Amino acid sequence: EPEVTQTPSHQVTQMGQEVILRCVPISNHLYFYxxxxxxxxxxxxxxxxxxxxxxxxxxxxDDQFSVERPDGSNFTLKIRSTKLEDSAMYFCASSEWRNSPLHFGNGTRLTVT
Amino acid sequence: AQSVTQLDSQVPVFEEAPVELRCNYSSSVSVYLFWYVQYPNQGLQLLLKYLSGSTLVKGINGFEAEFNKSQTSFHLRKPSVHISDTAEYFCAVTLSSNDYKLSFGAGTTVTVRA
Structure with missing residues (x-):
């Protein structure tokens, strides 16, 4: 069964640094989260x-966050200047249509030190 | 705005015993309801969903849930659990007119013991 993949599984970064979390949604899905x-x-x-x-x-x-679909397969979340409170598990999800269920990835654990 | 309350944060249960996880929601409009499961070190997996129609919904792994509009509940049940059902379970709701902006409950950790 196709799945949503996220990389990396764990990212450690210092406060103030930029991070990019990457996701590859299911290929025929149109909505991303x-x-x-x-x-x-x-x-x-x-x-x-x-x-x-x-x-x-x-x-x-807020303005520290941005998302992008740079090519036909990746979907990224960028945090421009990380704060301690950004430490969390970040989940990417995709769905085929507007009203179809979401498929989630395994998540990226972001630790800001 | 919609919200979800999961009444039990931890549910210990013996293998082959039944389990019920409670979920209540609040919304002034019609909603779609979901249960997701998160096994250790994995992502969120859809167990079952209620969109419309029959209020008793059957999902994967022998789970079922019943939508009760008058009580604004969507409790999850399984008649006989296995060790492999040890996981965290999340109830979620979205406005049926929305594009799946899910609101999640706080989660219920189910620990199945032999």
């Missing part, structure tokens, strides 16, 4: 992306 889960807290929606543009974003997704 990033969610995050801070340790001990709920999984939170960050952003949804369709047709090469952001369709919705949460209040968490």
């Amino acid at each position: 990033w969610y995050r889960q801070i340790l001990g807290q709920k999984v939170e929606f960050l952003v949804s992306f369709y047709n090469n543009e952001i369709s919705e974003k949460s209040e968490i997704f």
